[in-house]
Amino acid sequence: MKNIAIGIDIGGTNIELAWVKPDGSMIKTLSYKTADFPQVENFIEKVGNTILSVNKELSDFEISGIGIGAPNGNYFTGSIEFAPNLKWEGKIELAKLIEQKTNLKTQLTNDANAAAFAEKLFGGAKQMNNFLVVTLGTGLGSGIFVNGEILYGSTGFAGELGHTTAIESGRKCGCGKKGCLESYASATGIVKTAKEFLALSKIDTELSKKENFDAKDIFVAAQNNDKLALETIKYTGEILGKSLTDYVALFSPEAIFLTGGLAKAHSLLIPATENAMNKNMLKIFKETAKILPSSLLEQNAGLLGAAAMAISKE
Amino acid sequence: MKNIAIGIDIGGTNIELAWVKPDGSMIKTLSYKTADFPQVENFIEKVGNTILSVNKELSDFEISGIGIGAPNGNYFTGSIEFAPNLKWEGKIELAKLIEQKTNLKTQLTNDANAAAFAEKLFGGAKQMNNFLVVTLGTGLGSGIFVNGEILYGSTGFAGELGHTTAIESGRKCGCGKKGCLESYASATGIVKTAKEFLALSKIDTELSKKENFDAKDIFVAAQNNDKLALETIKYTGEILGKSLTDYVALFSPEAIFLTGGLAKAHSLLIPATENAMNKNMLKIFKETAKILPSSLLEQNAGLLGAAAMAISKE
Numbered sequence: 001m002k003n004i005a006i007g008i009d010i011g012g013t014n015i016e017l018a019w020v021k022p023d024g025s026m027i028k029t030l031s032y033k034t035a036d037f038p039q040v041e042n043f044i045e046k047v048g049n050t051i052l053s054v055n056k057e058l059s060d061f062e063i064s065g066i067g068i069g070a071p072n073g074n075y076f077t078g079s080i081e082f083a084p085n086l087k088w089e090g091k092i093e094l095a096k097l098i099e100q101k102t103n104l105k106t107q108l109t110n111d112a113n114a115a116a117f118a119e120k121l122f123g124g125a126k127q128m129n130n131f132l133v134v135t136l137g138t139g140l141g142s143g144i145f146v147n148g149e150i151l152y153g154s155t156g157f158a159g160e161l162g163h164t165t166a167i168e169s170g171r172k173c174g175c176g177k178k179g180c181l182e183s184y185a186s187a188t189g190i191v192k193t194a195k196e197f198l199a200l201s202k203i204d205t206e207l208s209k210k211e212n213f214d215a216k217d218i219f220v221a222a223q224n225n226d227k228l229a230l231e232t233i234k235y236t237g238e239i240l241g242k243s244l245t246d247y248v249a250l251f252s253p254e255a256i257f258l259t260g261g262l263a264k265a266h267s268l269l270i271p272a273t274e275n276a277m278n279k280n281m282l283k284i285f286k287e288t289a290k291i292l293p294s295s296l297l298e299q300n301a302g303l304l305g306a307a308a309m310a311i312s313k314e
Numbered sequence: 315m316k317n318i319a320i321g322i323d324i325g326g327t328n329i330e331l332a333w334v335k336p337d338g339s340m341i342k343t344l345s346y347k348t349a350d351f352p353q354v355e356n357f358i359e360k361v362g363n364t365i366l367s368v369n370k371e372l373s374d375f376e377i378s379g380i381g382i383g384a385p386n387g388n389y390f391t392g393s394i395e396f397a398p399n400l401k402w403e404g405k406i407e408l409a410k411l412i413e414q415k416t417n418l419k420t421q422l423t424n425d426a427n428a429a430a431f432a433e434k435l436f437g438g439a440k441q442m443n444n445f446l447v448v449t450l451g452t453g454l455g456s457g458i459f460v461n462g463e464i465l466y467g468s469t470g471f472a473g474e475l476g477h478t479t480a481i482e483s484g485r486k487c488g489c490g491k492k493g494c495l496e497s498y499a500s501a502t503g504i505v506k507t508a509k510e511f512l513a514l515s516k517i518d519t520e521l522s523k524k525e526n527f528d529a530k531d532i533f534v535a536a537q538n539n540d541k542l543a544l545e546t547i548k549y550t551g552e553i554l555g556k557s558l559t560d561y562v563a564l565f566s567p568e569a570i571f572l573t574g575g576l577a578k579a580h581s582l583l584i585p586a587t588e589n590a591m592n593k594n595m596l597k598i599f600k601e602t603a604k605i606l607p608s609s610l611l612e613q614n615a616g617l618l619g620a621a622a623m624a625i626s627k628e
Binding site for chain 1: 465474598
């Protein structure tokens with residue numbers, strides 16, 4: 001019987017489901033609004049029943065299991081723990097609840113780890129055993145493969161690149177610390193940088209014409225050769241590159257894949273990042289680690305990766 | 315037949331050999347002066363022959379293999395690559411040369427990784443799968459266990475904690491970069507710090523009475539309650555602790571073991587390090603990673619670990 005896995009990607013806005021073949025093709029997808037499930041019980045009831053009925057439709061296939069990618073997801077406990085973007089409060093034992101409802105083996109991890117699983121099984125990291133996936137979205141997340149396995153550490157929370165210090169006594173970060181990498185290299189961070197540059201600079205820029213602007217506006221402006229927007233992306237790449245230099249010395253990965261909204265500007269962001277890496281890199285690591293856009297940039301890597309987790313355990 | 319392994323620890327001053335039982339006890343040890351072997355060929359001939367004749371003496375035992383710990387040792391290539399403290403220049407394929415001479419399976423790694431193998435097999439990390447060993451000697455090295463395996467990365471050089479940036483645009487480091495952790499948290503670094511403090515301070519200190527002083531003099535002074543020496547150790551611990559905070563966010567280890575000469579001052583160094591870690595640690599990691607002196611501080615962990623590498627592969 002043909003083997004497939006179910007992926008569930010839980011985000012602050014949408015919840016996506018997919019039935020995925022081992023080659024990464026999706027034979028069925030479903031989408032829900034996260035806001036429609038104020039309580040996790042509503043979610044289990046509705047989505048659990050849907051899974052059971054779709055599985056019946058797909059009785060030609062054997063379902064190997066369910067993988068879930070979620071913010072603040074912990075693989076060891078199968079729980080979402082205090083996710084700031086979700087209404088489900090406290091610790092939610094989501095893997096257990098889904099497993100009880102569906103009778104299918106269910107695993108859960110955070111969204112950045114799911115993106116790394118996707119890169120390994122379906123993306124640019126198929127042949128790699130040591131690589132980093134850095135998700136540059138509203139925040140900065142990361143999934144790290146070491147010796148062919150995802151890095152969870154002793155707590156399940158390893159790989160918090162976003163909250164390592166990029167700038168000593170720098171910007172206040174949402175986590176309470178100062179100067180975290182996330183507060184510079186993320187969609188939120190790049191907007192802050194542009195606003196700081198705007199306040200200090202006398203350069204004429206199309207960004208000043210908007211009441212408010214977002215990361216996408218900065219890229220569009222940069223593509224139109226807007227000097228302030230270009231400077232903003234360059235600065236962001238420099239900070240990211242400096243931090244990545246240290247991570248190369250720690251992990252010696254074959255490649256670092258950038259994904260998430262901000263990574264869509266890779267044609268501008270990667271050269272600046274690479275430049276900072278080359279300048280700061282220890283000799284023995286020079287040109288050992290490529291920096292690449294994720295090859296799944298146009299797909300939902302979190303969803304694919306959630307499924308990949310259930311496939312890869314077969 | 316009882317199983318033993320041979321460990322070889324190559325240092326800038328001494329070369330140590332030991333025949334080690336799986337419980338870590340040494341049934342025979344030998345020591346040479348590194349300077350007596352200006353060419354690697356002399357070393358292979360002399361030490362190789364000794365190994366063969368000792369093995370005959372020990373014919374009651376089965377020798378499972380040889381492990382070598384050496385500065386700039388690369389596990390993947392079995393080579394010492396451009397070690398600044400050795401006279402053997404360029405790339406020396408030491409594992410291959412020893413294997414050819416002795417007909418015993420030979421593996422080589424760097425000295426900090428060897429110390430981590432020792433901690434795992436014979437020391438405080440027996441029950442741990444995720445931990446860091448930081449060697450605070452002339453330089454700063456590290457051996458990192460992830461998922462129960464040593465972290466080599468794609469090049470074999472992973473875990474270069476010593477050359478990650480601790481202070482932006484800080485002290486010039488031997489590697490050519492600025493502000494590397496090694497240039498602060500090492501025997502060399504702590505002496506630099508004390509000299510800087512001495513130049514700026516008007517505090518009366520027993521260190522000013524010496525023409526020159528070393529790390530050990532600083533500890534002795536600190537134990538005598540010398541204010542400048544105490545401040546120096548506190549500052550060193552603060553910088554180390556700040557960096558370790560980031561490494562906890564990356565690796566989420568169960569423990570970080572300090573070893574090497576500087577770690578002998580752990581009763582003063584660890585409280586300062588821990589204090590900086592507690593101040594800067596991300597909430598989810600608070601009190602998840604212990605910082606401990608190596609339990610092998612009074613032994614040659616590099617030598618034990620070199621042997622451990624050959625034992626652990628059985």
